[in-house]
Amino acid sequence: MPSFTLSVNGQKRTVDVDPETPLLWVLRDTIGLTGTKYGCGQGYCGSCTVHVDGEATRSCTMAVESLGDKKVTTIEGLSPDGSHPLQRAWIAEEVPQCGYCQSGQIMAAAALLTQKANPSDEDITASMDLICRCGTYNRIRKAIHVAANSTQKKNVGQRQRTTRQGEKP
Amino acid sequence: MNTNLDRRDFLKVSTVAGAGLMLGFYLPSKENGLTPASDFAPNAFIKIEPSGTVTIAVAKSEMGQGVRTSLPMIVAEELDADWSKVRVEQSDAHPTKYGSQGTGGSFSVRGSWQMLRQAGATARDMLVTAAAQTWGVSPSACKTDKGFVIHSSGKKLTYGELAEAASKLSVPHSVKLKENKDFKILGKSLPRVDTPEKVTGSAKYGIDVRLPGMLFASIEKCPVFGGKVKNYDDTKAKSVSGVRQIVNVENGVAVVANSTYAAFKGREALTITWDEGQWANQTSAGIKQMFEDAVKQRGSVEDYEGDAESAFESAATKVEAVYEVPLAAHATMEPMNCTAHVQKDRCEIWAPTQSPQQAQSEAARILGLPLDKVTLHITLLGGGFGRRLNSDFVQDAVKVAKAVDAPVQVLWKREDDMQHDWYRPATYNVMRGGLNKDGWPVAWLHRVAGASSRGLVVGGTTPPYDVRAFMVDSHIKETGVPIGAWRSVGPSQNGWVVESFIDELAHAAKKDPFEYRRQLLNKSPRLKRALEVAAEKAGWGKPLPKGMGRGIAAVEGFGSSIAQVAEVSVDKDGTLHIHRVVCAVDCGPVINPNTIEAQLESAIVYAMSAAFKDEITIDKGRVVQSNFDDYSMPMMKDMPKVEAHIIPSTDSIGGIGEPALPPLSPAVCNAIFAATGKRVRRLPIRPEDLKQA
Numbered sequence: 001m002p003s004f005t006l007s008v009n010g011q012k013r014t015v016d017v018d019p020e021t022p023l024l025w026v027l028r029d030t031i032g033l034t035g036t037k038y039g040c041g042q043g044y045c046g047s048c049t050v051h052v053d054g055e056a057t058r059s060c061t062m063a064v065e066s067l068g069d070k071k072v073t074t075i076e077g078l079s080p081d082g083s084h085p086l087q088r089a090w091i092a093e094e095v096p097q098c099g100y101c102q103s104g105q106i107m108a109a110a111a112l113l114t115q116k117a118n119p120s121d122e123d124i125t126a127s128m129d130l131i132c133r134c135g136t137y138n139r140i141r142k143a144i145h146v147a148a149n150s151t152q153k154k155n156v157g158q159r160q161r162t163t164r165q166g167e168k169p
Numbered sequence: 170m171n172t173n174l175d176r177r178d179f180l181k182v183s184t185v186a187g188a189g190l191m192l193g194f195y196l197p198s199k200e201n202g203l204t205p206a207s208d209f210a211p212n213a214f215i216k217i218e219p220s221g222t223v224t225i226a227v228a229k230s231e232m233g234q235g236v237r238t239s240l241p242m243i244v245a246e247e248l249d250a251d252w253s254k255v256r257v258e259q260s261d262a263h264p265t266k267y268g269s270q271g272t273g274g275s276f277s278v279r280g281s282w283q284m285l286r287q288a289g290a291t292a293r294d295m296l297v298t299a300a301a302q303t304w305g306v307s308p309s310a311c312k313t314d315k316g317f318v319i320h321s322s323g324k325k326l327t328y329g330e331l332a333e334a335a336s337k338l339s340v341p342h343s344v345k346l347k348e349n350k351d352f353k354i355l356g357k358s359l360p361r362v363d364t365p366e367k368v369t370g371s372a373k374y375g376i377d378v379r380l381p382g383m384l385f386a387s388i389e390k391c392p393v394f395g396g397k398v399k400n401y402d403d404t405k406a407k408s409v410s411g412v413r414q415i416v417n418v419e420n421g422v423a424v425v426a427n428s429t430y431a432a433f434k435g436r437e438a439l440t441i442t443w444d445e446g447q448w449a450n451q452t453s454a455g456i457k458q459m460f461e462d463a464v465k466q467r468g469s470v471e472d473y474e475g476d477a478e479s480a481f482e483s484a485a486t487k488v489e490a491v492y493e494v495p496l497a498a499h500a501t502m503e504p505m506n507c508t509a510h511v512q513k514d515r516c517e518i519w520a521p522t523q524s525p526q527q528a529q530s531e532a533a534r535i536l537g538l539p540l541d542k543v544t545l546h547i548t549l550l551g552g553g554f555g556r557r558l559n560s561d562f563v564q565d566a567v568k569v570a571k572a573v574d575a576p577v578q579v580l581w582k583r584e585d586d587m588q589h590d591w592y593r594p595a596t597y598n599v600m601r602g603g604l605n606k607d608g609w610p611v612a613w614l615h616r617v618a619g620a621s622s623r624g625l626v627v628g629g630t631t632p633p634y635d636v637r638a639f640m641v642d643s644h645i646k647e648t649g650v651p652i653g654a655w656r657s658v659g660p661s662q663n664g665w666v667v668e669s670f671i672d673e674l675a676h677a678a679k680k681d682p683f684e685y686r687r688q689l690l691n692k693s694p695r696l697k698r699a700l701e702v703a704a705e706k707a708g709w710g711k712p713l714p715k716g717m718g719r720g721i722a723a724v725e726g727f728g729s730s731i732a733q734v735a736e737v738s739v740d741k742d743g744t745l746h747i748h749r750v751v752c753a754v755d756c757g758p759v760i761n762p763n764t765i766e767a768q769l770e771s772a773i774v775y776a777m778s779a780a781f782k783d784e785i786t787i788d789k790g791r792v793v794q795s796n797f798d799d800y801s802m803p804m805m806k807d808m809p810k811v812e813a814h815i816i817p818s819t820d821s822i823g824g825i826g827e828p829a830l831p832p833l834s835p836a837v838c839n840a841i842f843a844a845t846g847k848r849v850r851r852l853p854i855r856p857e858d859l860k861q862a
Contacts, residue, residue, distance in 0.1 A: 001410060018410055020429065020808045023429040029385060034377035035370015037551070038429075039502050040583040041639030044797035047502060064363075075370035082369040090368045094360065094763055097771055098233030100374060100502040100551030108529060128805050132503045133552050135774020137805040 008033070009077025017109075019065035023057075024048045026064050027074060035075040037101045039131070046130030049104035050074045056111035065083055075103035078110060086110055089147035097134035105130055109144050118148050175531060213243055213266050217296075219330030223250045228267030229258040229277045230523050231363060232553030233771070234826045235764040236277045238361045241276070242760055246354040247289030247347060250328070251316035257362050262272065262351030262525035262545035268842055272523040273558050273654060275727035275824020278760055282822055290344040290347075292335075296687040312662070315718055349758055358763035359819040363549070375548040377519030378508040381575040384413060386569050387406060387432040387580055389423035390589055391437050393790035394649045395446040403707060405438040409746050415439075416572045423569045426797055431579055448649030448790040453595075456648045457493075459750060460597035460618035463644035468616060471623075472631045473636030480612035484603025488677045490670060491853040492600060495784030497593040497655055498792075498800060503551020504586040507566035510576035514541040517576075520563050521550040528563040535567050547617040554775065555654035559591050587800055588792040591653025594619045594626050596662055600670045602636075608678025611691070613639035615666070621645065621652035628659020629831065633725055636688035643710060656775055657830035660726045664779075664831025664853065668722035672839045673848065682839060683709050683721050695755050695820060696725045699732040702753035703849050706814050707734035717748070718844025722835035726816035729756040729823030733773075735809070735836035741792055745781055747809040752799065755816040756823035769813040769829040776833035777803040 001016040003136070007032060015030045022041075027033045034039040039047030043061040050059045051073040059123060078084050086106050089095075096102045105128070112119055119127070124141050132140070183771045214485065216224040225241040239258050260267060268284060284753075293313055300318035301308040310321045366372040391397060401422050403415040409521045411431025416423040424435035425807040508519040509532070516536055522528045522545075529545040538542070550557055566579040581589070596619035603612035613636040619626030624644050630641045655661060675685035683704045690697035700723040704710075713719060717739045725731035736749040744820065754770050759765060794800040838849040847859055 017428075018434070021428070028428070029428040032379060034373070034379065037374075037502070038376065038504065038580075040432075040797050042583070042796050043800070043860070045502070045802075046275055050313060078369075080364060087368040091360070091364050094364060094767065096233075096361075096364055096367040097235075097767060098550060098552045099363070099372055102367055102369045106368060125806050128521065131502065131802045131804065133500060133554075133775070133802065135777075135803070136767075137640045137774065137803075137808045138770060141805065141808075157618045 003040045004067070005073045005114060005159070006067060007069070009073055017064060021064050021150070023059040023062045023064055023067060023072065025049070027059060033074050033076050036099055037103055038074065039101065044131070045101070046108060047101045047104040049130065051106040051107060051111060054111065056108045078106065084110065085151045086113070086143065086148040089143040089150065093139050093143040093146060095136050095139040095143050097136055099112055101130060105132065105140055109140070109147070110146070113148060113151070119144065143156060174298050194491070206464065213286065213434045215248065215292045217292070217328050217332045219329045219332050220325050221251075222256055222739040223254050223316070223328065224256045224258050224513045225250070225259045226258050226267070227653070228270045229281070230270070230525065230547050230550055230553065230557075231259070231270040232272065232523065232550035232557070234277070234362055234768060236272070236360065237363050239760045239764055240281060241362070242290040242354050243282060243285040243357060246352055248312040249315065249353075252354055252359065254316055255633055259547055260548065262529040264526055264529070264540055270525045270526070271558070273555060274554065275828060279728055279822045279824055283719060286346050287344070290346050291340060294341050294344045295335045295338050296328055296331050298338055299331045303331070303334060309386040323667045330512060330714060356759050357761070358761055363766070368551045372549055374501055374551045375508065375519060376506045376549065376578075376580060378519040378578060380508070380510065383430050383508070383578060384425050384427065384573060384575040385580065386423050386425040386577050387417075387421045387429065387582065388418060388421040388565055388569070388585070389436045389441060390585060391443045391445065393443065393445040393449050394651060394809065395448050397446065397791075397819060398445045400445040401439060401441040403439055405440070406435040409435045409438050414573060416569050418565065418568045422858065423579065425569065425573055425577060432580075433582065444682070445790060447564050451649050451790045452788050453786040456595060456620070456650070457597065458645070459646050459648065463618045463646060464599050464616050465599060468618070468642040468644040469643040471643050473478040473626050473640040477612045477614050477640040480638040481601055481603040481614055484611055484702065485606040486604040486608070486677055488602040488604070490600045490672055490673060490850055492598040493678065494596045494598070494664045494665070495852060496595045496650065496786070497779045498587055498590045498785050498794070499551075499552075499553060499554045499556035500800065500802065501556050502550030504583055505562035505581040506579060507563045507564045507577060508578040509566040509570035511536060511567065511570040514538070516544070516567065516570070518545040518563065518566065519548055520545060520566075521548045521557060522560065522563060523550070523553045524560055525559040528560040531560050531564055532567045535564060536571060536623065544693040550695055554656040555658070556590060558654055561589075579753070583797070584795040587795050590739050591651045591859070593655030593661060593779070594652045596626055598666045600666065602670060604674060604678055607679055610634065610636040610674055611638065612636070615639070615641045616643070616645065617641070619643040619646040622859055625654065625658055627654055627722070629663035629726060630659070630667065632671070633693045633723070634671060634686065635692055635840050636645065649790065652823070657726070657772070657827035660724055660774070660831040661779070664722070664724040664833040668724065668832065668835030669838050669848075669850070671844065672720070672835070676842070686721070686723060690723075693725060693730070695725050696730040696732070698816060699723060699730040699753045699755050702814055702816055703732035703734050703751055706753060706812065707751035708735075709734060716844065718842065720839025720841070720843055722832040722833040724828070726831060727824035727828045728821065729754055729825060729828040731828045731832055733829070733832040733836040735833070735840045737837055737840040739841060739859045743858070743860035743862050745854060745856070745859060747777070749810045750813070750833065750836070751812045751814070752829055753814045753816060754825070754829065755818045755820065756825050757818050757820045757829070758822050761816060765815055766813045770811050770825060772829035773811055773833050774803050776830040777807065780834035780837055784853055
C-alpha cells in the first residue's frame with residue numbers, strides 16, 4: 001500500500017492507503033477525525049466539506065493521491081477551542097438541529113468569509129449550496145451575517161485602538 | 170436465571186457513587202446485570218451528587234428536535250434545579266425503566282410531560298423533607314429555588330448538601346406539581362445543550378462510533394424489494410486490498426474490511442445472482458393502475474357522518490377532483506448505520522435509532538440472547554423523520570457482527586439509503602364535494618387508495634370543517650414497496666388533499682378561502698384561532714404585487730393546531746418561487762420557544778421537498794432514484810422568508826416536530842391557484858403543470 005504524508009490541521013500525518021481513497025475516508029477511518037461527515041459520496045450535499053489550501057472542497061470526491069502537499073483543514077482544526085466567529089455565531093443563532101451537516105456548512109461559510117469579509121445575501125446563496133435536511137438555511141444565512149459583522153466590528157475596533165496608540169505612544 | 174434476588178437489588182432509592190440520590194423506583198443495582206421482574210417503574214431520571222451536580226437522563230433519541238434540552242427542562246422545572254448545574258445524559262435502551270423510548274409521533278414532550286414533572290417534583294419533595302428533618306422544622310416552612318432548600322428563617326442548604334439525607338427517605342406516593350404560572354425554566358428559550366459539540370465536529374453520531382479493533386462493513390442489497398441472494402462469487406471482492414471477510418445476510422452480501430472505502434470497493438467487485446422475488450416487475454405506472462382500478466368501487470368506510478352520498482346527489486353544485494401523491498423518501502443526512510460487537514454470551518450495540526427498545530429486542534431475537542445481555546447505546550441521530558423507527562439497519566449490523574470476531578460498523582451508502590427506505594405511501598384520492606345554493610358544503614366524499622398501511626394512508630382524512638355529511642373510504646393495496654412513517658405521516662399528504670379541496674369548494678362558492686374556512690370551523694375553535702392568527706399576521710386580503718398569489722391552509726394534528734399562509738409567484742416557464750410563509754401554531758404550554766420556532770422552520774422546509782422537488786418512482790421492482798442528483802432537496806436558494814407565531818395557550822400540550830408540515834403544500838398550491846388560476850392536483854408541483862401557454 002502506498003504511503004502519503006498529509007498536512008491536516010497543521011500536523012503531518014502519514015497514511016498507507018489505496019491512492020484512490022477519497023480524502024473523506026482517510027480523515028474519518030484512518031486518521032480518526034470524524035467531524036467531517038459522509039452524506040452522499042458524490043459531491044452533491046457538502047456534508048464532507050473541508051478546506052484544501054483554504055478553499056472549500058468536498059472531500060468525498062477528492063482522491064488522496066491528488067492532494068500533493070496541499071494543506072487540509074477540517075472542522076476540528078478551524079479554531080483551537082471552537083471560538084471561530086462562525087462557531088460563536090452558530091451558537092448564538094441556535095443554528096444546528098440534528099447538526100450532521102453543520103461541520104460542512106461551517107467550513108463552507110468560513111471559506112466564503114475568507115474571500116468576502118462581508119458577503120451579501122446573494123453571495124451567501126451562491127456559496128452555500130449544501131443540503132441541510134433539517135432546513136436550517138435561514139439561520140445559517142443569519143449566522144454568517146452575524147459572524148461577518150462581529151469580525152468587522154472587531155477590525156474597526158482594532159484600527160481605532162491603533163490610531164489612539166499612534167497619537168499617544 | 171436466578172430469580173431469588175437479594176433485596177438490595179430492589180432498593181427504592183439507592184445510594185450510588187458515594188453519597189448521592191438516585192431517584193428510581195425499584196432500580197436494580199447495575200453490577201449484577203440481572204433484570205428483575207419488578208424492574209418496571211420508569212422513573213430513573215435524576216441523580217444529584219454531593220457536589221450539587223444534577224444529572225438528568227434523557228431516554229428519548231435526539232435527532233434535531235431538541236429533546237436533550239426540552240425534556241431535562243421539564244424535570245429541572247419541577248425539581249427547582251439550578252439549570253447551570255444540570256448535566257444531561259443519554260440513557261441506554263431499557264425495556265421498562267423509562268417507559269417507551271420510541272421517539273416519534275411528535276410525542277416526546279407531551280408523552281413524557283406528566284412522568285417527568287412527577288419525577289422532578291418527587292425529588293424536590295424529598296429534598297425538602299431532608300432539609301426539614303435536618304433543621305427539625307416543618308416541611309411547609311421550607312421552599313425551594315435554584316438548587317436550594319430555603320427555610321422561612323432564611324437558612325438554606327444546597328441540593329448537593331441534602332443528597333445523602335434525601336437518599337435515605339422513602340419515595341412519597343403523591344406530590345403536588347407546580348402551577349403553570351409558577352414556571353421559572355419552562356417557557357424560556359434556553360440554549361440547546363448539544364449546540365457547542367455540533368459546531369466543533371465533536372458531536373458523536375452513529376457513524377462516528379470508533380472502537381479498538383473495529384472493522385467496517387457495507388452490504389450489497391438486492392435492488393428489488395423482497396429479493397434474496399441466490400448465489401454469489403466473492404473471489405474478486407476478497408482480493409480487494411483491505412477486505413477481510415464476506416458475509417451472506419440473505420437479502421444481501423456484506424463486505425467486511427479495514428476501512429469504509431475498502432468495504433465499498435469490495436462491494437463493487439462482488440458478482441451476485443438474485444432471486445428477485447414476486448415484485449420484480451413492479452412499476453409506478455402499475456401501482457397507479459392498481460389504485461385507479463380500485464377506486465371505481467367503494468372501499469372500507471373509515472369515517473362518516475350523515476348520508477354523504479345522497480347529500481352529494483342532491484347538491485346544488487357538485488365539485489369533483491382527483492389528487493395524486495407520489496412516494497417520498499426520508500433522506501436523513503446521516504445514512505443508515507449501526508455498530509455492533511457480538512460476543513458468545515452478549516452483544517453491545519451503538520445505534521442512531523428512534524426505536525431503541527424494538528432494536529434491542531430484535532437483536533436479542535436474532536442472536537438468541539436474553540434481553541439483558543444486549544446493551545444498546547443510543548447515539549446522536551443525523552436526522553430521523555420516522556426513518557429510524559424501523560430497525561432494519563440495526564438488524565444488518567447484528568447479523569454481520571454475529572459472523573465477525575470484532576466490533577463492526579455497517580454503513581449504508583447514500584444509494585442504499587435512497588433505494589431501501591420505508592417510503593411515504595403513494596396515494597390516489599377521488600374527492601367529491603356538494604354545495605347548497607348558498608355555496609356551503611353539504612357533502613364531502615373522500616375515497617383514497619394507497620399501499621400497505623391503513624393508518625399511514627388514511628390518517629388525517631377526516632375534514633375538520635362542518636361539511637354537514639361526509640364519508641371517507643379506503644382501498645389498501647400491497648405493492649411490494651416498503652411503507653413507513655414519514656415526518657407527519659398521514660396528514661403529510663392528506664393535509665394537502667383536504668386543504669386543497671376545501672379551497673376548491675370555496676372558489677366554486679365564489680367565497681374568500683380564509684372566510685369560507687373560518688365559517689366552517691366553529692367545532693374546532695383552536696384551529697379556527699390558528700387560522701385567524703395566520704391570516705392576520707400575513708395581512709390576508711391586502712393587495713399583493715402583480716403576479717403574486719396568497720394561499721392559506723389549516724391542519725390539526727399531533728395535539729397541535731397550525732395554519733399557514735404562503736405567498737408565491739410563478740414564472741412564465743412554470744418556475745415556482747415561494748416568497749414568504751407565515752405560520753401560526755397553538756401547541757399548548759410552551760417548553761422552549763426557540764425550539765418550537767426551529768421545528769416550525771424545519772417542518773416547512775421538509776414539506777417543501779415533497780411539495781416541489783422530486784418523487785420516488787419504481788421500475789422493475791426497484792427505486793429509480795439513487796442520490797441527491799435525481800432526488801434533490803430544497804437548498805438555500807429555495808428558501809422563503811419564514812415567520813413563526815406561537816399563540817399563547819393553556820390548552821393541553823401538543824407535539825411540534827411534525828404538525829407544521831402538512832399545511833405547507835396546500836398553502837403553496839392554493840397560492841399558485843390565486844396567482845395563476847392553475848389548480849395543482851398532483852405532487853410534486855412540476856414546472857410543466859404551471860407553464861403559461
